[in-house]
Amino acid sequence: MGVEGEINRFLQILRESRQRGLVVVGTRDMIGWAEKLSRYASGDCAIVAPSSKGLSSLCKAWAPPGSIERILGGEFSAAIIAVEGLIRPSIIAGAGETIRSRGFLAIVADPPGEWDPGPPGGTGLYRQYLISSIKDNPLHLWVDADAGRIVSRSTDLSEGVGTSWSLDGYKPSPASGVPRKLAAACRSESQARALEALARFLRGRWRSALVKGDRGRGKSYVLGLALAYAAWRRLIGRVIVVGPTPLSVQSMMSGLLRGLEVLGVGGYRVVRASGGEVVRVSGAWFRVAYDPPDTAEPAPLVVVDEAAAVGVARVRRLSWRAGKTLVATTIHGYEGSGRAFARLLPTILPKPYMELELAEPIRYLPGDPLERWLYRVFLLKAEPAEPEDLSELHAVEVPREVLARERRVLESVYGILVQAHYRNTPDDLLAMLESTHHRIYALTAGGTPAAVADVVIEAPEAEEEARIALDRLLYMAGASDAAFRGWRVSRIAVHEKIQRRGLGSRLLGYIEERARESGASLLTTMFSRHDVIPFWIKNGFTPFYISPRYNRVTGEKNIALAKPLDERGGEIVEAASKALSHKLVLAGSSIYRDLAAEKLALLLHSTPPSTPPLGLTRVQARHLEGFLKGEAMADQAFDAVYIAFANALLATRSWNPKDPRVIGAVARVVQGKPYSEVASIMGAETVEEAVELVEGFLREVLEDARGIWSSRVIP
Ligand SMILES: CC(=O)SCCNC(=O)CCNC(=O)[C@H](O)C(C)(C)COP(=O)(O)OP(=O)(O)OC[C@H]1O[C@@H](n2cnc3c(N)ncnc32)[C@H](O)[C@@H]1OP(=O)(O)O
Ligand SMILES: Nc1ncnc2c1ncn2[C@@H]1O[C@H](COP(=O)(O)OP(=O)(O)OP(=O)(O)O)[C@@H](O)[C@H]1O
The missing domain is CATH 3.40.630.30 (Gcn5-related N-acetyltransferase (GNAT))
Known part of the structure; x- marks a missing residue:
């Protein structure tokens, strides 16, 4: 049997078993083979290739090697990587995650002896690692197409791989409120349970919910089903959906449309982007619209898909100003581990907060060998062993x-x-x-x-x-x-x-x-x-x-x-650190205003003492004396207090950065924060108490530092 026959046979095994596999074709005819492979997938593929190869229209989706994110969020029968030289791990891991059950990941590469997927001038260890990993893949075929031979092959159909998705184990919770026909649109028990919980979230007083899980677990889709439920129950009006690209929220939109259909909600309008992606679904009383992360504004309900790609700062900003926020995030995926990110989210999302996890894959079968291989080779789930004896x-x-x-x-x-x-x-x-x-x-x-x-x-x-x-x-x-x-x-x-x-x-x-x-x-x-x-x-x-x-x-x-x-x-650290201390004090109320005051105080305290380029005029010195004698409030002489305090902070280190009065004075004078905020930073019970503490402290410090600021009065 020729090489093509071998590939055909291998793909047949994948189709029958519903598992996903890896094909590597070594050849000098990269273009010809990429075309052949796309035909095996009947064009339902994604291709990663440089634009110079002219392969961008071969498949449904194309990404150049530097922008793999362009195909992520899509779903295909095959993903083909046709890249000469460096093939970054994220290309293989990312492309691999877009493939559905029965599909294949193909790498078209140089002939085996010459192939180096590592960077030029590197150590060659990545090549060694990747090649040995390919040979360890239980479901792979590697051919030298030009020589017409098989380099390596394994068709060990993995045990423990399911044969289909099933809701058999799912029994609806009493009074879940989710109509049976909507629950039946789920594909896994954990998806159905998540839908029940999201229905509770939408009905109740919760402010935020996080749906987490690995790639392809149906997180986005279940958000869509939940929105359909909310529309059906008339729980929502204006909803914005935020995700890195319109493509990335399509699974959510599919869930929404499917949910509306099974619930019999009609009379809505679907708006698509030029690429065909659904970007808005609006009915008589609800409107679900995609908004890019840069321009998204809070709404009564905000849905954030792919939260890690949207970024913490944006999720925080949107969720605090939204009525309710629904967030989905990936724990393990092509982009690496989002585990620490998933741990961070509960600390920034508004309370009451609910967390759900989806376990079983939906894009492909539970236990899929290609997923296991990708996770293992690229260490997406690496668990460290715990050291036992710390004595040596x-x-x-x-x-x-x-x-x-x-x-x-x-x-x-x-x-x-x-x-x-x-x-x-x-x-x-x-x-x-x-x-x-x-x-x-x-x-x-x-x-x-x-x-x-x-x-x-x-x-x-x-x-x-x-x-x-x-x-x-x-x-x-x-x-x-x-x-x-x-x-x-x-x-x-x-x-x-x-x-x-x-x-x-x-x-x-x-x-x-x-x-x-x-x-x-x-x-x-x-x-x-x-x-x-x-x-x-x-x-x-x-x-x-x-x-x-x-x-x-x-x-x-x-x-x-x-x-x-x-x-x-x-010498150079001292010069740089002094320059930072000046920035912290002089730009503390603008670009560094958002730093926590205690961090600003701590950082400043760790810089070397210096003399800042700041002096008082005679009038300011007089106003300052008035404040010190208790004849005026600090706010009445704020400019003078600021200059003198800046001098004292920069020139001495006798202050304690952990003293709440120092932190309060830094927040007020250096960062210009309102006393309401200063009070909570200092742990003061009332604003009046904070004012008293800060003013008392400023009088003390500025009296002690008299020698410093009084020598800097500009005549
Ligand atoms: C460049 C970067 O990677 S920055 C990110 C650093 N890494 C992380 O945050 C990952 C999670 N944290 C860790 O892995 C560890 O806690 C590290 C690397 C930060 C510190 O290592 P540890 O062995 O835990 O710290 P170690 O016992 O040596 O700490 C010495 C002192 O540093 C300070 N310190 C250490 N960790 C922290 C912390 N998380 N917060 C505040 N102070 C800390 C404390 O003063 C500590 O002394 P103490 O315990 O007597 O109060
Ligand atoms: N209940 C369902 N019925 C039909 N298709 C579903 C269902 N749930 C998920 N899917 C499909 O399975 C695929 C993976 O689902 P989804 O995109 O929601 O997963 P995800 O966990 O958000 O992962 P990813 O981050 O990889 O997109 C998508 O093609 C989606 O449309």
Whole structure:
């Protein structure tokens, strides 16, 4: 049988078993084979190929390798990857998740001996890892089409894969309120249970609900069914649906339309975008409309699909101003682990809050082998082993070769990072295996990693990704010529069961020693989880930069800190940190107004003392004396109080950043917050109490700092 016959036979096995499989075709005729494969799928496919190949119209959907998100949210009989050179893990993982039951993922690549899916100039470890992983796939066919031979094949139909979706186990809860015919439109028990809960949510006093689950679980669809229920019960009027693209909310719209149909709600109008996507469904008393994240405005009911792609800041803003908010988010998917994000959502969504999880896949059968393979190869569900005995700890560098070779090590290292960090993507694996400027360090207990750090060696001549902290540092210090090296701790995490026992600090100490030995002038870090600032300060780091913009993913501003390792590093960190202290005080009421006052105080306290470019006029000095004598309120002499307080804060460090009076004065004077907010920041019972505490404190501090501000009166 020729190669084509083999492929036909393999695809037949997929169709009969309803499982999904992987086809790899090695050939020099990439275009010809991409065309053949699209014919096997009768054109119901998505293709990932550069525009130069002229393949973009071959399938229903096309994405260039740099914008895989263009096909995500779609669903096809096949996904074809026809990309020369680098095939990022996120392309394979993303394309794989768009395929329905019985379908196939195809990679058209160079002939086997010549194929290198890794980046040019890399280590070659990703190639090695991917090739051995393909051979481990239980349902795959790899052919060398030009030589007419099979490279490897496995048709082990996985056990434990279901044969269809079923609602057999589902018995409606008493008084669920969901009509039977609507429940019957669900495909899994957990989807039907979620629908019941969402009906309760829509009827009751709940403010927000989160539907979470892995990809293809029917999260979006059940939101649509729930909206149909709400329309039928006349519980909704204006609803906005927010998602990264109109394509990404189509499953929700399908659920809505199907729900309206089975409930017999008629007389509504459907508006489609130019690409055919449903963007609005409006009936006599309800209107469900898609709104892009950038322009979405709160409404009585807001539905956010793919919340991780919409971003924390937007979800927070919309949900607080909406009547009710329904949110769907993916825990594990092509974009990596959204586990930490799913954990963050309950802390930002308004209460009362309800959470639901969908377990069984719907796009393909439960236990599908391609899903299991993608999750395993790209570590989307990596679970770290828990170290047992912490009495003997060893800090080590984990060589890339070991990560590529030893699955157990790779899983625990990766698992700790996935568990702790907001967002890991499959491409992190590529960076770990291939990028020569990344290094992985671990603290192991009995051979099991207990803490892990990913360090980037930043050098002035390196590409931008490998000098992000260095660039900010030079900018802040007003320097441009420095030619030194820094090591940036890009991620650090301790196994979640053993945090706050000194392990993180110990690993950081080890990294510091290695950085010193290598001749680096600095150790730096940059992150947006403001809750861990104390960890860095406790370990001797000095803040030197806070981004004026929000991190799109976390909704917080990035903060950078550094620890100098030699004299030159010390000079530049000091200059940059002083510049930051001036920004914090002088721009505290504008770009840094949203920083928590206690974080601003803490950061400021960790910068070196300096003299700010601020003096009082004689008139201001007179107003200030009036305030100090109790003849005027601080607000009456606010400009003078601000200048004198800024001088005192910047020039001395005798104040305690944890003192609520300091935090209150920072919130009021530096950040210009209203006393109502200052009172709650300080924990004061009334606004009057807050005013009294802040004014009393200001009088004390400014009296003590008289020597500082009085010498700066401009004649
Ligand atoms: C660049 C980045 O990766 S920033 C993100 C850091 N990583 C994370 O947030 C992931 C989750 N957290 C963790 O993995 C760990 O808690 C780490 C890495 C932050 C700290 O490691 P740990 O071993 O837990 O901290 P360690 O015991 O060494 O802490 C030393 C001191 O730092 C401070 N500290 C540590 N963690 C925190 C925290 N989450 N919040 C506030 N202070 C902290 C405390 O002062 C602590 O001393 P204490 O416990 O006596 O009060
Ligand atoms: N009850 C159902 N009846 C028919 N089709 C369904 C049903 N539930 C889900 N589907 C279909 O299954 C596929 C996956 O569902 P959906 O998109 O809602 O999943 P999801 O959990 O939101 O995952 P993803 O984030 O991957 O889109 C979609 O094509 C959807 O239309």
